[in-house]
Amino acid sequence: MIETIVFYIFAFSTVVTATAVVTVRNPVHAALFLVLTFFTSAVIWMTLEAEFLAISLVLVYVGAVMVLFLFVVMMLDINIARLREGFVKYLPLGIAFAFIMLLLMLNVVTSDIFSNEAMLEPAAKAADYSNTKALGSVLYTEYVFAFEIAAVILLVAIVAAISLTMRKRTHTKFQNPSEQIRVRKADRLRIVKMPAEGE
């Protein structure tokens, strides 16, 4: 009973916030609505007893990815008027794509794979069931190969991103902290002896 109410509240707010992400005008507001969408979907996962996935969704997407996103969006001076240009021009194409997407989704969602008979309500787990442990044991035994490949792909992406931004910038000024730490009194300070100045 309560689970159903919780589900409907958060499912409804997921849909509302997800719609708001693409409809609000201010990009910062859009990013914040995306954060809220992640949060509400995490709650829905939580009601499915997938606590590890729910918490890591908050931890990774809300806590790290979206912080960086907001960081960038706040720094950029986005000209909203220019973004809104050509709305009418692209509208027919947009509607056509939306229609095709809707048809495809309806086709998938109404198929037998997602029917109520195929997707039975999962049985409630015992109190000592640990979602984290279950996921970990599957991930590091059955799917360890796929897991390692995903890790390597991410590593390649990191290396690629860093190598794209690594360039010699001769005009920038920067401090060398280790040099600053190693500095001694003799390097900076010189005591001179001079006669006292008379009146």
Added chain:
Amino acid sequence: MIDYLTSFWLSLPAELQFTVYTLIKVVIILVPLFVVVAYYTYAERKVIGYMQMRKGPNRVGPKGLLQPFADMFKLMFKEIIIPTNSNRYLFIIAPVITFAASMSAWAVMPFTDTLVFADINAGLLYILAMTSVGVYGVIIAGWASNSKYALLGAMRSAAQIVAYEIAMGFALVGVLMAGGSLNLGDIVESQSGSPWNWFVVPLFPLFMVYLISGVAETNRAPFDVAEGESEIVAGFHVEYSGMTFAVFFLAEYANMILIAMLSSLMFFGGWLSPVPSLIGDSIGWLFFKTALFMWLFLWFRATFPRYRYDQIMRLGWKVLIPVTIVWLTVEGVMVYFKVGPWFA
């Protein structure tokens, strides 16, 4: 009368009874927390005062003991000024987010082996997630204020938290490798025995990393560039006054106490006694250890000058993260060979 009340209580539906019980438990945790926060601000001013050869607050009440209440009433009756051209709703919501995140992290905190509000399996992960949500309050406050200083403070805070959260997460990975659980109560139980069994012994570098990133995560000196009075006035909360400011303040101090308590739970055996033969395990030990770490925060503030922004980034990315990676490898080897009393 009492009979009537009991029968009325029993006639309520079970869900309502559960909700009321839960709310009472929340109050039992949060009210003492607020009192501790209030007197922590007093202790901060006193301790730093004595460290700097002055007395600190000494006028309101005996020895200035009523100072926190004077501050509280002052903040409560001050006007909340919302800057023109600021984003009204986000401006008000920002302190609420910070406050809610720092309070909700306390839900899984175990005080003894039986005294815990929500004994969930993924407790450690939950705390890490909740503390990382708190940064949104800071970022939103900085952006919604429509002020240069506030935006600069928010930017600094966002970069700093992203950098230190990775180090903090890795340090916690070390703890859960040693404890074999994400449940905080189980982590403490696996340190039982003597002080030699506490995780600070095999995981000392990770403990240092955790403590440093904990200070950075709470935006405390010497990592308080997000506030940076000397260059950006008060950083992200420069436009906040009255209760909205007080809520930020409360959240910051509650977070400091949270980090202090987590350090004592994960590395110093929580409620386990250091002298089991003399005094048994009790909640008092947890509070004692937490108080030591809380004092450490004040000591830091009185001792260290503020880091420069680039130094903070360098320390986070180039020092703390490599240290954790190296020590996780060492720990992996120790786990494999079942070293000492910790990984046996």
